[in-house]
Amino acid sequence: MTAAHLLSARWIVPVEPAGITLEHHSLLVEDGVITALLPTAEAHRRHPDVTETRLDSHALIPGLVNLHTHAAMSLMRGLKDDLPLMTWLKEHIWPAENRHVSAEFVQDGSLLACAEMLRAGVTCFNDMYFFPEATADAVLASGMRAALGIITLDFPSSYAGDPEDYLRKGLAVRDAYKGESRLSFTMAPHAPYTVSDRTLTKILTLADQLELPIHMHLHETADEIAGSLAEHQVRPLTRLQALGLLGPTLIAVHMVHLNEAEIELIARAGVHVAHCPSSNLKLASGIAPVPALLAAGVNVALGTDGAASNNRLDLLNEARTAALLAKGSTGEPTALTAHQALAMATLHGARALGLDARIGSLVPGKAADIVAVDLSELETLPCYDVVSHLVYAAGREHISHVWVEGELLLDARVLTKLDERELMAKASHWNRILGAKT
Template sequence: MINPDLRYNMPVESPNRCCVVVPGLLVPVRPRVQVLEDMAVVIEGEKITEVIPRSEARRRHADADFVDLPGHVLLPGFINMHTHSAMTLLRGYADDLDLQTWLNRYIWPVEKKFIGPEFINDGTDLAIAEMLRGGTTCFNDFYFFPEITAKTAIRAGMRASIGLPILDFPTVWAGNADEYLEKGLEVSACWEDEPLISIALAPHSPYSVDDRTLTRVADYSRSLDIPVHMHVLESSWEVGESQRSHGKPTLGRLADLGLLNRRLLAVHMTQLDDVDLVTLSDAGVNVIHCPESNLKLGNGFCPVSRLLDHNINVSLGTDGAASNNDLDLLAECRIATLLAKGVASDPRVLNAFQALEMLTINAAKALGRASELGSIEAGKLADMCALRLDALCTTPMYDVVSQLIYSAASRQVSHVWVSGRLLLEDGEFLHMDIAHITDRARRWASRISSGTRPTGVQVL
């Protein structure tokens, strides 16, 4: 199924070699609000085993491989909580259009004509490269052919939460809701022993999946204890649609179907009233905020500061590159922080450290993996990134966390580790063939441009 020239180029490495990373500054995220100097992070195999003073590390681990990073800050890897990875191949294909034109004349016709395993593989490869380059070490994906997304992530050494897509209508991937669900659960069974891959159920949205199927989703989510990744209340249209089709509001319906709980990853959430905030808080629902996508599609504003006031767990997603148009999570975080202040008319809300938590530990919590991911602490998986701090835009420096959130560019990311394995070193990919990946992306664009650019009205 996979094109034979797709290269599995991850070398076999000694799995338990001890490595000590010695950054200029360490922002572990947990313990909270700390910037540490003169510290070292010890990695053995896939885990962080110690966070100790440098001098102690040099004494106790003299034989280890040392990675000295003066002038850098070391952070937990960022977690992108909402992607349609393979859509990088449609980046910039159609912009500045109303939603219906965008979907009917551009996105759906292209998806119908081109999506298949090879498209998914090539688009996901490009997405993973872009994400790694910007410090992202894990992505929570939602697209067709999830088994290809998983395979591509494993090959790249990237961590992923793979959504099993579920819709009421047929697509290239499945014919009806039952088939989506069964096919998804079937392919996901292969990843049980894959440490880089976890799964989520991904019913598209409350308006595109019926009660019967959502009840099955809720049952599976409970019995398997896995997240439900769903677009919820993305636009104002959904508010009326739920009343029209189901005689109740969206959140009331999801509650009745058993979906409003700590396993729900509710993406977008731009249409919330005061009562909704209490409901979400009580239920422990996780909100995934995608500010660039919400703005670009004119869908409204997620009330982030009010969510935080209600102790609702908020993390960040870029959404797909067809509606963003990049996978730069640090830039997304900056917009999220600025927008939260703007929407609240208060410069004090969502401070720089809270923003950094949204990029890291909050996302780990949402995935139900706060004990393994989201901070640099002994016992956690070694998913980390380092950024150079010597760029013009981060000079001078008074507060490293402010500088990261309000000034740093993702291009300053120099090193990235996933599960203890160094994937990016001094900005260079160690295990991905970038020329090959970008070349394939360009070939897709050229096929897509010549094959589908609408010349007249093409309603699917």
């Protein structure tokens, strides 16, 4: 969508200002940017000659932001299920990765993930995985946005041999793709139990120098806490605080096991939290104290985690699960409202990535990253409250159109830049390989 174009819908939920739903409004998009949000009748008067797309039974929302995933692990969806996290990782996932993960694996898995996410209304995702250059190529082929992690561990993998090697390779990828407007980067130390103090200190220095966020699994399981106490005599957050990592550049993923003092600590430090409710439930890691985090002023956004541990890259489903968990765990039906859950799936994720000036809400001046949700199906009728329907009733199957910077990437449920048959063939290829050798 290069020339001026009107998107006119039954409803528009801009997310900013909070709690607002607009009826019979239009977005004017010019050169990939939203330049006006106004009543449709007024839009017709002001712009009578502008091409228009009418979505008379739809709600327009900002593109969803998936704040934590491992895109290429789509090829491991359902590989080994119903196991505790460390058993799953050490006995199955890490050995499978050492045998099979390559640049080809990552590109194919990331293409599959991009297709799934686009069909679920996700326009931007924050990734952590090996061979990030392969993920970058997949993202560019799909037309999406992504923040790519410069992953770092203290043990070797098929991608790198030691922390220095991980960092060298990751920084080279950042340099190679820094001119791509739809790509950004994070420093991505895997977790406190896989990265040493020495490596974390170097990562913090690089993050400060390059002005990059730090994306890290943290306080995911009770075993992680116990292991840190045994090895370091402190809980992981205390260890990171001593190293200087707690601050507004940190995206802490999971944060399931927190005490009141730790919630206050991360609130004061400005740490962002990526809440992955379905993955936490499936791995029996626990339930993050999201209502307490929000009450303390912490920016909490939503992530799917990888398809190997979820097993869906469906952020609307995460919004619903997050809201229901918050209510059920507190006994308060208002603990997390539909409007809050939608903000967590959009603007909060953009804010954590430092992209909220460009994406995350439908306001003039921001990129036209827009999702259309069809609310005319039997499953979504009647409709009294649009945002309630988006969170509690609609699903990814109701997402009909997706634009990124005004470029149409999903048109009536059909991907415009990715070949679905080709992706199915790639998935079948890896299914045979992993199924035969795992």
